[in-house]
Amino acid sequence: MILTEILFLMIIFISSGILFWSFKKKERLYEYPFFNLLTFAIYLLPQAYDIVYNPTTIQNLTPEMIDRFLVMVCLCLLTAWIAYTRTIPRKITKNSAQNKLKNEKLTTENANLFFKIAIIYTYIGLFSFLLSIPLSGTNELSGGGRTGITTILFFFGQLQYIGLVLLFLTVEHIEKRKLSLIEKLAFILPIALNSIVFLSTFKRSYLINLFISISIPKFFVKRYVVPRKILIISVLIAFLLFSGPVVRTVRVANNIRGDWTKFYEADYSAIWEAVSNIDINENVNKTFESENKVNEVKNAILYMESVSTTESYTLGLGAWQTIINRFIPAQLLGDDFKNWISLSDTSLSSFEQFRDLCSSPLFRDVFKYNCVRGVVLTGFSTAYAEFWYFGCLFFALYAHIFKILWYKSVVENNIISQTIYVYLFTNIIPSVTHSVLNMIPSLIFSYLFIYLCLTKIKLKKSKLV
Numbered sequence: 001m002i003l004t005e006i007l008f009l010m011i012i013f014i015s016s017g018i019l020f021w022s023f024k025k026k027e028r029l030y031e032y033p034f035f036n037l038l039t040f041a042i043y044l045l046p047q048a049y050d051i052v053y054n055p056t057t058i059q060n061l062t063p064e065m066i067d068r069f070l071v072m073v074c075l076c077l078l079t080a081w082i083a084y085t086r087t088i089p090r091k092i093t094k095n096s097a098q099n100k101l102k103n104e105k106l107t108t109e110n111a112n113l114f115f116k117i118a119i120i121y122t123y124i125g126l127f128s129f130l131l132s133i134p135l136s137g138t139n140e141l142s143g144g145g146r147t148g149i150t151t152i153l154f155f156f157g158q159l160q161y162i163g164l165v166l167l168f169l170t171v172e173h174i175e176k177r178k179l180s181l182i183e184k185l186a187f188i189l190p191i192a193l194n195s196i197v198f199l200s201t202f203k204r205s206y207l208i209n210l211f212i213s214i215s216i217p218k219f220f221v222k223r224y225v226v227p228r229k230i231l232i233i234s235v236l237i238a239f240l241l242f243s244g245p246v247v248r249t250v251r252v253a254n255n256i257r258g259d260w261t262k263f264y265e266a267d268y269s270a271i272w273e274a275v276s277n278i279d280i281n282e283n284v285n286k287t288f289e290s291e292n293k294v295n296e297v298k299n300a301i302l303y304m305e306s307v308s309t310t311e312s313y314t315l316g317l318g319a320w321q322t323i324i325n326r327f328i329p330a331q332l333l334g335d336d337f338k339n340w341i342s343l344s345d346t347s348l349s350s351f352e353q354f355r356d357l358c359s360s361p362l363f364r365d366v367f368k369y370n371c372v373r374g375v376v377l378t379g380f381s382t383a384y385a386e387f388w389y390f391g392c393l394f395f396a397l398y399a400h401i402f403k404i405l406w407y408k409s410v411v412e413n414n415i416i417s418q419t420i421y422v423y424l425f426t427n428i429i430p431s432v433t434h435s436v437l438n439m440i441p442s443l444i445f446s447y448l449f450i451y452l453c454l455t456k457i458k459l460k461k462s463k464l465v
Contacts, residue, residue: 004063007070008052014077015041021081026225027410030216032402033081035425036395039432040077044378047297048073061301068308069301072380075392083396084403092404099412107170107415114170114415115183117453122163122190129157130193152329158423158442161213162450164190165422168217169415209426216425220409220418296433300381307385314386319437326441379436386437394436401443416454420446 015037022034051066107114132153167187191210218224307313324341383391402424408417427442 004052004066004070007067007074008048010074011045011048011070011077014074014081015045018077018081021085023228026228027219029225029228029231030219030425031084031406032399032425032428033084035428036080036399036432037077039429040073043429043433044297047295050295051297051301061298065301065305068304068384069297069380072304072384072389072392075389076380076383076395079392080395080399084399086400086403088404088407092407093411096411099414107413111170114166114454118163118166118170119186120163121159121449122167122186123160125157125160125163126190126193128153128155129160132157151325155326155329158445159449160190161209161426162419162423162446164210164213165217165419166415168214169221169418205429208429212426213422216422217418220413296376296378299376300378303377303381304384307381312385313388316386318382318386319440322435322437323441323444327444376434379432379434379438382435382437391436394439398431398439416451419450419454423450 018033018037022028022031022037028034048070051061052070132150167190171187191214215226328337328341379395383394385391387393402421405417405421405424408414409421423446424439424442427439431437431439
């Protein structure tokens with residue numbers, strides 16, 4: 001266990017270095033290394049601490065299994081940080097001053113058009129998203145994935161975040177004239193509806209995505225950064241009051257079970273009582289203790305053990321299947337075509353092998369573990385399942401992409417890069433907590449609905465290249 005504790009301390013050391021680097025400049029709080037680390041620290045670090053230092057939790061896990069996960073975390077955090085701090089290639093930075101003038105002219109001339117596109121995107125995405133929530137429990141695969149009409153609704157539901165970002169970016173450029181009442185309502189309504197969804201489902205990701213969609217565009221336009229003290233206090237409050245035990249308590253008190261369509265039936269007195277009676281000390285203890293409970297880190301450790309034992313590294317097949325599942329609707333093209341193009345008939349995915357294995361008597365008897373529906377595996381274990389320890393290069397690739405987008409957004413004021421940056425930023429959390437592969441469809445989605453669409457408009461309206 002000495003090596004295990006050393007590896008955990010290495011994670012703390014790397015995390016401290018990233019924090020020190022992030023706090024040297026205020027704007028780095030909106031950059032990839034900090035938010036990547038913050039997601040890990042809030043969602044997964046307490047569970048990792050519990051597994052390393054709580055003998056009860058690790059009674060069925062060998063040190064080698066735990067060490068494998070900790071090494072992967074070290075590699076992913078470190079490679080992401082190193083890749084992000086590298087110098088941007090010269091071919092990207094040349095002509096920055098000229099590009100900045102062109103981009104500012106483009107945004108000013110087309111602000112009203114961008115605003116209309118933002119409204120269309122926002123409401124297509126918002127209503128698709130709202131319609132998908134009541135169906136999410138009835139149209140799911142046994143492993144927790146989406147199927148049926150939910151897949152299509154979720155696909156278009158992502159447009160709301162693109163639309164919200166464009167709204168906040170363009171409204172600043174049309175502030176010289178007063179917004180009409182309809183425009184004001186169109187601007188405010190998505191925020192109100194997202195707040196309702198958060199209150200009815202109490203899913204932290206909705207609130208965080210809304211905050212990202214507001215705060216980062218404000219920085220791009222006004223260079224306003226949330227004060228570090230306020231951010232630190234907010235993170236601590238979120239950790240103490242919105243951690244797993246509290247969220248579960250509030251969801252139990254909320255009798256609508258996440259269906260926003262029954263928002264008016266929610267027992268808000270019970271919710272308020274559950275929140276007001278929170279014992280912070282007890283909540284912290286519960287956050288760092290997960291005895292005999294399913295948690296994401298234990299999922300990841302056992303998943304990596306399954307992949308390592310069976311040598312079922314997918315070598316990119318998992319990424320391909322993620323793209324197919326997100327963009328190829330079986331309802332329109334048929335199950336046979338989707339299975340054929342996803343290669344699911346010729347190769348059982350590592351996740352499916354893990355699901356079958358951990359549902360077997362062997363896992364239940366040896367590891368005292370039951371694989372539950374919708375199991376979450378973390379981005380670190382899914383990266384490992386793709387290319388062994390070299391899977392950490394996924395994080396390096398994402399860091400490099402975010403660095404280029406950050407440069408284009410801040411230095412050149414490119415509204416297209418700004419929109420893509422914020423949209424991808426909302427996908428950092430699931431790429432860390434759920435699967436590192438979640439970012440890949442988001443990259444394709446942003447290319448299709450942001451880059452191609454807005455670039456065509458740019459060529460048509462301003463004749464600027």
